[in-house]
Amino acid sequence: MTTSVEPTPATMRASVMTGVRTLEIEDRPVPAPGPHQVLVEVAAVGVCGSDVHYYRHGRIGDFVVDAPMILGHELSGRIAAVGDGVDAGRIGQRVAVEPQHPCRRCKQCTAGRYNLCPDMEFYATPPIDGAFCRYVLTDDDMAHPVPDSMSDDAAALLEPLSVAIATMRKAHVVPGTSILIAGAGPIGVICAQAARAFGASRIVVTDLLASRREKALQFGATEVLDPAAVDVTAIEPVDAFVDATGVPVAVVSGIKAVGPAGHVVLVGMGADEYALPVSHIANNEITVTGVFRYTDTWPAAIHLVASGAVDLDGMVTGRYDLEHVGEALDSDTDPESLKSIVVPS
Known part of the structure; x- marks a missing residue:
């Protein structure tokens, strides 16, 4: 009935x-x-x-x-x-x-x-x-x-924010964490906001477009980089890397920017297969994982928006x-x- x-x-x-x-x-x-x-x-x-x-x-x-x-x-x-x-x-x-x-x-x-x-x-x-x-x-x-x-x-x-929350959890972002995010599209920007809400102290976002890098700064990034002009692998190592592009070169560069015992989360949709820097991953005990949708994220998402932590x-x-x-x-x-x-x- x-x-x-x-x-x-x-x-x-x-x-x-x-x-x-x-x-x-x-x-x-x-x-x-x-x-x-x-x-x-x-x-x-x-x-x-x-x-x-x-x-x-x-x-x-x-x-x-x-x-x-x-x-x-x-x-x-x-x-x-x-x-x-x-x-x-x-x-x-x-x-x-x-x-x-x-x-x-x-x-x-x-x-x-x-x-x-x-x-x-x-x-x-x-x-x-x-x-x-x-x-x-x-x-x-x-x-x-x-x-x-x-x-x-x-x-x-709240749905894409839920993806970002699931990503931050997998990236082990806690207060004081440094994180690199490749891509300043919708998911990259929402991930930057979520990283800030989770307490990350350094949030580096890369994008080829200057207008998108500016957006990232407005929504939580502490610094932005043009990956065509800057060697991402040469930045100060980060605790976590999130790929929101699906572009193989961005993924490989991002992994190489992660320091020992760091975490990598692949969010972007891209090629089904490509080569990864296995020696860097193994020698630094870096955890590489994907994120597929979310589990039990809506309560957290609602709180982050209602509290003003995420716009x-x-x-x-x-x-x-x-x-x-x-x-x-x-x-x-x-x-x-x-x-x-x-x-x-």
């Missing part, structure tokens, strides 16, 4: 990817929440690099878009209806959605690593639809309440409606663009 205060419409508009660089507005049925699910009326959706990659290339690694799919997985909204087992008092509540549906029974889930669930259903990852539409379903515990002081845009961007609203540089999702997806070609938001009204 579905419980709602106001009747929900039978259909909704959605921006659907029907092919590479092809989007169509379609009428889709509004789904009904099942047991322990909520129906969320979407307020804001951030544009992610993975959305852009699917749009331009039709795939990311083994994930191939071979049927019409709705993109978008960074979202906030309001609970419009609830299914059985969910408190009806949640209707009307503003929430940020953690866009994951793990099985909750496999070895990874029961070990607390639900982000690695082999049966994960993740928004906007084939064949699961995303949130460039008016309504979405999610598990009730994946709809995180947000304070009224937080904007819809910021609540949506997500300031990162928004463009807002688009459903008819202009293509422009939102291509907005990253503008070096002044940092984070675009789709409002599916």
Whole structure:
């Protein structure tokens, strides 16, 4: 049984990817929440690099878009209806959605690593639809309440902030840590903010574009470098390195800048394989790992934004409606663009 205060419409508009660089507005049925699910009326959706990659290339690694799919997985909204087992008092509540549906029974889930669930259903990852539409379903515990002081845009961007929080945890960032971040795009800038919030005292960000380096300084970097002009391997060694580019030369240079017992976290999407400086890694006992989404990060993300430690609203540089999702997806070609938001009204 579905419980709602106001009747929900039978259909909704959605921006659907029907092919590479092809989007169509379609009428889709509004789904009904099942047991322990909520129906969320979407307020804001951030544009992610993975959305852009699917749009331009039709795939990311083994994930191939071979049927019409709705993109978008960074979202906030309001609970419009609830299914059985969910408190009806949640209707009307503003929430940020953690866009994951793990099985909750496999070895990874029961070990607390639900982000690695082999049966994960993740928004906007084939064949699961995303949130460039008016309504979405999610598990009730994946709809995180947000304070009224937080904007819809910021609540949506708790998702990329969650990636940054997971990254800082893997990078072992604590007060006094020095960290190098390659790339001053959206994830690099959010990682710089998260590093500052975690107490890092030295935050070095590299990027080829001067405008992006300036953005990084505005959002937490203590120093910035042009990797085309400066030998990154020659800087004072850092405790941690985060790659937010996926560019092999940036990864290799960053690893070489890490001192003994340091940590490397690979976040950027790039080549499937490339050579690494194994002797430097082995001789300095450097830990190299990746980050794949997140686990239990929304409470921390909400606190960091609500407390003012992280500014997500300031990162928004463009807002688009459903008819202009293509422009939102291509907005990253503008070096002044940092984070675009789709409002599916």
